[in-house]
Amino acid sequence: MRLPTTAATRRSRVGIGLALTAVVLSLGGCGLAGAQGKLSNGYLPEGATEGADRVRSLWIGSWIAALAVGALVWGLMLWCAVAYKRKADDPPLPVQLKYNVPLEIVYTVIPIFMVLTLFYFTDRDEKALTDTKATPDYVINVVGKQWSFDFNYTTSDAHEAGTQAQLTGKPGVEETLPTLYIPVGKRVEFQLVANDVIHSFWVPAFLQKLDMIPGRVNTFQVVPTREGTFAGKCAELCGAYHSEMLFNLKVVSVADYDKHIAELKASGNGGLLPMTNLREGIIPQDQDKVSTGGN
Template identity: 60%
Template sequence: MFQQTKQEAAPVPQHDQIKPRSRGRRMAIWASVTVVAMVALSGCELGAARDGFLPKGVTENAERVRTLWIGGWIALLVVGVLVWGLILWCVVAYRRRRDDNELPVQLRYNVPLEILYTILPIFMIAVFFFYTARDQTALLDTSKDPAVTVNVVGKQWSWDFNYVEGDVHEVGSQAIMTGQPGAEETIPTMYLPVGERTEFVLTSRDVIHSFWVPQFLQKLDMIPGKVNKFQVVPTEEGTFKGKCAELCGAYHSQMLFNVKVVSRADFDAHLADLKSRGQTGLLGTDLNRDGSGLVPGEDKLLPEELRKKP
């Protein structure tokens, strides 16, 4: 009986026959194709990308915010591409060779490299901090005299608007978002004159809210017992959506409002309409849930009717 005395070598799988060098090239090619495909597919959104995928700004401050946003992303993408490129280069350049059976030289430290990745991030953070602080100071500057002052009061889950110069107010009720016709009429609307500086004086009756009109590209928190302010100059007429941007309870998503930017004549007509409906005077802080007023020293930021009671 014949017995096999020499074991036949098992066939090598086809994927194991691929040389490491060709495998590295293939990986680099696929990485390049992926990057090119991503750039090509994003071409249909170049218009939105130019604006940083932000909504169209309708105030004088909007361009400052857009520039800071886009500049920050460009800097981050440059760093990202550099890091991704170095990673791919290391993967290809330092892959294991076919005849490489030893461990590479082990280094405990590299002083120049450690200095680089310590100093460079500190420098990047300092640059981001400088431009952010510069623009934040400009966006929150209230040194100019406004033509219109609106005390925006947040409450669960709606908004009140005190028009200080006109000595009238608008009381908002919670939006009824049923998806049925007429739901839009339940949303309170604030009127602003186009091309004129408006100062928002932000207060809250109960919990923390946040006043946000996306197309203003600016928002600010409303904190109980504290007064926050900022100014805008609307540059376009139209109706813009506003909402609360701070989770404030069960119906936070329905805490909506509209902003109508109109001509000065239409703005004055709206204030006259509020007066004719008997909505005169300004809503005071005695309507706050806890009955408290404003923090001492900051009540002077509001008109007499809104100051803290003795």
């Protein structure tokens, strides 16, 4: 036999629900407190390029719009629950309506308008971030492979072949990773391709990434705004050691960049690895000649 729900029982359930909500919000707050970034920038990493501000604005704007819609929907739900709460003298079923044309128009037109607005701003920013019409100061070809990256400093006629990271769990592993150098304040074009499976070139501080696809050249440009060392990784599941496909990216002064290029040439890394001439999308057919960097 089902026991009737008393007012005390209902209050108890409400109290438990509020307590669980408080716990969840507290745990979420702890996670956000430890996240990289601040509430003012949407808890994103601090950007290191000119395009990062555009990404951040789109991200924060999308969240504001989503929260506003959520607040409106939740508010209407609560209002309906309170305003139309069933009373003791109400009939078993409320008045049934076949349709309400004005209301149906509203909840059809408004979502379409919201989607179109989000699409417009996303498309606008995506086109700006992937625009490569400007003439770059430096061109760097990055080749993804299982499980590392090769760097061709096309403009500077030097290269560096990466090897798979050895994650020992001990300090100093970062110093052994392949390291890509780019000069601060200069427009750098990345020409991305893969020589085996699909990879993805991702530097979180750029706030953007791009896939690396065999037989296809994907390009994007950045203008780094501050010096520093930033983590890079593959963001596309590409096999058993995907988690070890890591690299460093150093944004340095032009003088330090030139010094690094001179060191590469002095150590025998002058010239370029195969799969160059990527500005025009030309990819050599003899894929077996692509350097594997010791893998």
